[in-house]
Amino acid sequence: MEIQEIVLASRPVGLPSSDNFRPERKVLEKITEGEVLLKPLYFSVDPYMRGRMSSVKSYAAGYEVDKPILGGTVAKVIESKSPDLSEGDSVVGTLPWATCCIERPKNLKKINTDLFPAPYYLGVLRMPGLTAYFGMMDIGRPVKGDTVLISGAAGAVGIVAGQIAKIRGAIVTGITGSDEKCRMLREQFGFDSAINYKATKALRKEIAAECPKGVDIYFDNVGGEITDAAVANLNFRSRFVLCGQISQYNNTRISTGPALLPVLLTRSVTLQGFIVSNFSDRFDEAMSELTGWVSNGSLKYTETVIEGFNNLPQAFIGLFNGMNYGKMLVKAD
Numbered sequence: 001m002e003i004q005e006i007v008l009a010s011r012p013v014g015l016p017s018s019d020n021f022r023p024e025r026k027v028l029e030k031i032t033e034g035e036v037l038l039k040p041l042y043f044s045v046d047p048y049m050r051g052r053m054s055s056v057k058s059y060a061a062g063y064e065v066d067k068p069i070l071g072g073t074v075a076k077v078i079e080s081k082s083p084d085l086s087e088g089d090s091v092v093g094t095l096p097w098a099t100c101c102i103e104r105p106k107n108l109k110k111i112n113t114d115l116f117p118a119p120y121y122l123g124v125l126r127m128p129g130l131t132a133y134f135g136m137m138d139i140g141r142p143v144k145g146d147t148v149l150i151s152g153a154a155g156a157v158g159i160v161a162g163q164i165a166k167i168r169g170a171i172v173t174g175i176t177g178s179d180e181k182c183r184m185l186r187e188q189f190g191f192d193s194a195i196n197y198k199a200t201k202a203l204r205k206e207i208a209a210e211c212p213k214g215v216d217i218y219f220d221n222v223g224g225e226i227t228d229a230a231v232a233n234l235n236f237r238s239r240f241v242l243c244g245q246i247s248q249y250n251n252t253r254i255s256t257g258p259a260l261l262p263v264l265l266t267r268s269v270t271l272q273g274f275i276v277s278n279f280s281d282r283f284d285e286a287m288s289e290l291t292g293w294v295s296n297g298s299l300k301y302t303e304t305v306i307e308g309f310n311n312l313p314q315a316f317i318g319l320f321n322g323m324n325y326g327k328m329l330v331k332a333d
């Protein structure tokens with residue numbers, strides 16, 4: 001059977017471009033005993049994939065040039081030679097950017113798409129949701145009345161992090177890149193206020209205006225100047241949840257900015273960076289809480305779905321210019 005793959009053609013320098021990716025045709029062998037044939041339904045594109053495209057050693061192994069990109073994918077089993085999965089089952093796993101692929105069930109998790117929409121298994125009910133959960137519940141630890149500030153608030157992690165803080169009784173301000181996203185955060189996701197960082201020249205003052213009692217928890221998804229402005233507003237004994245630094249991922253040299261450590265020192269701030277896999281032994285606990293909140297309507301979710309396998313590179317690049325509202329996904333043809 002002939003399939004199409006998208007491979008990493010070259011390692012990006014700065015912002016990735018479509019030239020860094022290449023479609024390829026390939027013949028897929030027949031499946032053998034213990035394997036399943038999968039047809040992807042939805043592909044997840046995520047900021048951490050940018051790190052895997054570089055040769056710098058990080059927590060996730062780098063992608064190989066001329067090999068397919070790998071990422072979170074919801075797929076359907078179209079043929080099975082395994083007793084563990086049947087034709088028609090839906091699964092989630094880390095799969096190649098390919099129109100069909102062969103896997104072993106031990107690398108897949110069966111999902112029930114009658115219970116929740118398939119895209120949820122790449123967003124709120126998977127890595128982004130778990131990241132928001134542990135970052136907010138374990139590191140931020142909001143209590144009633146706390147002021148919580150979230151950067152990258154309208155993305156996959158930020159939307160969930162903000163709603164968890166609301167569930168805990170906090171007052172939540174989101175920072176994001178358009179007025180429409182600000183409106184969405186307030187009107188659809190219950191944020192108390194939202195700031196369009198692209199429309200303000202004095203972000204530090206705007207944060208002070210929206211968070212008049214100062215910031216007790218800063219959940220950072222972006223870094224850079226937004227974080228400089230947030231840190232200036234941190235309260236005594238506040239928590240700084242260091243989740244992501246997307247504004248820095250395409251840098252070709254180390255950026256410099258205000259020295260933040262003196263502020264963290266004098267205000268006794270606790271800063272903790274984390275990778276969601278640090279909490280892997282507690283994923284079941286988080287999943288049961290997240291599914292409970294989604295089921296009872298206290299946690300809502302949204303996604304931007306780009307149609308077409310060939311648009312995977314564009315969707316991935318779109319993460320760096322704010323194309324997505326909530327989780328960015330690609331729907332297979």
Ligand code: NAP
Nearest residue numbers: 047131155156157176177221244245246247274275276322
């Ligand atoms: P996302 O927020 O859904 O998508 C990325 C968003 O970042 C864009 O929509 C854009 O929104 C914003 N952005 C892009 N470039 C920016 C810049 N230069 N300055 C400010 N904002 C920028 O992505 P996600 O999957 O939820 O991930 C959010 C962050 O969490 C990322 O940094 C990611 O690496 C991190 N993360 C960490 C872990 C962990 O284990 N620690 C796990 C998952 C994700 P705007 O319109 O608002 O600009």
